[in-house]
Amino acid sequence: VPHPTQQGTCKKTKVAILGGGVAGITAAQALTNASVHDFAILEYRDTLGGRAWHKPFGKDKDGKPYVIEMGANWDWEIQEERKIRSGSWWAQKYGLKTHYSNYDNVSTYNKDGYSDYSHLLDLYEDAYDIASQNAGEILTQNLQDQNAKSGLALAGWNPKSTDMEAQAVDWWSWDFEDAYSPLESSLAFGCAGDNLTSNYFSDHDNFVLDQRGFNMIFKKMASTFLRKNDPRLHLNTQVTNITYSDDGVTVHNKDGSCVEADYAIVTFSLGVLQNDAVKFSPKLPDWKQEAIQKFTMGTYTKIFFQFNETFWPSETQYHLYADPVTRGWYPIWQSLSTTGFLPESNIIFVTVTNEFAYRAERQTDEETKKEAMEVLRKMFPEKHIPEPTAFMYPRWTQEPWAYGSYSNWPPATSLEMHQNLRANAGRLWFAGEATSPTFFGFLHGAYFEGLDAGRQIAAVMQNRCVNANSTKLRECGPRKHYETLHGTSPYSDYTMLNGWAVDSFIDTNTD
Numbered sequence: 001v002p003h004p005t006q007q008g009t010c011k012k013t014k015v016a017i018l019g020g021g022v023a024g025i026t027a028a029q030a031l032t033n034a035s036v037h038d039f040a041i042l043e044y045r046d047t048l049g050g051r052a053w054h055k056p057f058g059k060d061k062d063g064k065p066y067v068i069e070m071g072a073n074w075d076w077e078i079q080e081e082r083k084i085r086s087g088s089w090w091a092q093k094y095g096l097k098t099h100y101s102n103y104d105n106v107s108t109y110n111k112d113g114y115s116d117y118s119h120l121l122d123l124y125e126d127a128y129d130i131a132s133q134n135a136g137e138i139l140t141q142n143l144q145d146q147n148a149k150s151g152l153a154l155a156g157w158n159p160k161s162t163d164m165e166a167q168a169v170d171w172w173s174w175d176f177e178d179a180y181s182p183l184e185s186s187l188a189f190g191c192a193g194d195n196l197t198s199n200y201f202s203d204h205d206n207f208v209l210d211q212r213g214f215n216m217i218f219k220k221m222a223s224t225f226l227r228k229n230d231p232r233l234h235l236n237t238q239v240t241n242i243t244y245s246d247d248g249v250t251v252h253n254k255d256g257s258c259v260e261a262d263y264a265i266v267t268f269s270l271g272v273l274q275n276d277a278v279k280f281s282p283k284l285p286d287w288k289q290e291a292i293q294k295f296t297m298g299t300y301t302k303i304f305f306q307f308n309e310t311f312w313p314s315e316t317q318y319h320l321y322a323d324p325v326t327r328g329w330y331p332i333w334q335s336l337s338t339t340g341f342l343p344e345s346n347i348i349f350v351t352v353t354n355e356f357a358y359r360a361e362r363q364t365d366e367e368t369k370k371e372a373m374e375v376l377r378k379m380f381p382e383k384h385i386p387e388p389t390a391f392m393y394p395r396w397t398q399e400p401w402a403y404g405s406y407s408n409w410p411p412a413t414s415l416e417m418h419q420n421l422r423a424n425a426g427r428l429w430f431a432g433e434a435t436s437p438t439f440f441g442f443l444h445g446a447y448f449e450g451l452d453a454g455r456q457i458a459a460v461m462q463n464r465c466v467n468a469n470s471t472k473l474r475e476c477g478p479r480k481h482y483e484t485l486h487g488t489s490p491y492s493d494y495t496m497l498n499g500w501a502v503d504s505f506i507d508t509n510t511d
């Protein structure tokens, strides 16, 4: 731990990497690749990986607990002809155990049990394709953005507030990925984010079941540049104060230790920044604070049950429930007791988001279990459903190192406003899933943003540009920010200068 020396001086380093999640690890990787070895990683918890976080749960036949992911769970398969180091590249390189998540393998239920309303899924898909094209026009022509609800309504998907089966389909098709509802999400950037991930990677995403935990791959990645007991890695170190200027950064930690660096990269979640969990002096500039408060941090909560039998149809991956009164009420049940997943584990989990996630967080485990069990009994009225033998869920908004699950773009933002989230303030840089305009919310967003910040800082230190020969990808010097926002971003803004690394309008997906 970097305690001040007796003279009161701090540990000195060139780059302080604040947070050891995916972005922190790839930032350190990029610095190493650019021959900058003098860095320090300060991490709150006792392990690397951040929101790729697992816990033991229930037990198998031998009494050994299963390893269950509290956070990130899906890994996107990468297209074969691309050589980008992400997606299934991780899976291949490190033998990550995953299984294809088939969103077409979904059964639908209402309060009376099984009820086939799957035709609504097709109606939604048709409307989404149209809305998504309109979103592309908004983006390329710099038109007024809408919320996704109005975009979908204009495209033909306009579920009535009393049609609860349509509301369940609406939730599954939008909230299940974004945590926010279509009304709370930007049409232009919601669709762009979704399309970019499926075009750049693929439509296939795989559910991670690796019993070493998803973060195993990030630890392995870190072990390519960190030695055993590397003095540059400071686990169990909670940053509390950051003083920054155009000349350097000083970081103070809860345990009294401190680090002085030429540059620092803040990779804390948007939730940590929104909750003032770390104090900055001077205060972050207005343009930065506005961006931090404008983007939203969703909460996505998986509630796990283990039973002594699999009483649900185990060949079905997803079970969608339409509550007669409340949209988002214990809506999607995912079987892990299915071939390819954790067969015979008798584990099923239900996902709730935002309001219902906060509600579950405020309730006791027993209260939440009771409500969810009532839903299961409605979905399978012909079965005798026993009490679970194990039950668990995380409380993401209360984790002081995360304060929520992942970020989203509300309506009425712009690429320029987002760039203010990414831009450096003096020697203080920012990276993480939320700073990615193209892959926000995803692990691969954090992966690329960490790499980019590390690369750029190394280039600044070495007086050179990143990708000097490419107009779209060239990055020279500190990042641009916008002092005054006018709610608009011309299409010429969509380059690496604002973090836009890929062209959303070239469909490279061969699927």
Ligand SMILES: Cc1cc2nc3c(=O)[nH]c(=O)nc-3n(C[C@H](O)[C@H](O)[C@H](O)COP(=O)(O)OP(=O)(O)OC[C@H]3O[C@@H](n4cnc5c(N)ncnc54)[C@H](O)[C@@H]3O)c2cc1C
Pocket: 018, 019, 020, 021, 022, 023, 024, 042, 043, 044, 045, 048, 049, 050, 051, 052, 070, 071, 072, 073, 074, 075, 237, 238, 239, 240, 267, 268, 269, 272, 277, 278, 300, 301, 302, 396, 400, 401, 402, 404, 405, 406, 431, 432, 433, 434, 441, 442, 443, 444, 445, 446
């Ligand atoms: C429930 C859930 C489900 C998800 N599902 C998926 C999915 O299926 N697929 C996908 O691609 N992505 C998913 N994500 C998102 C994915 O986990 C994140 O995008 C990614 O892990 C973010 O990485 P990061 O490095 O930006 O941030 P983080 O992982 O949050 O890393 C930041 C690090 O900073 C540390 N830190 C925070 N405060 C301090 C402090 N004061 N001092 C020191 N250190 C501090 C934290 O401990 C953490 O390790 C999910 C996330 C959640 C929570």
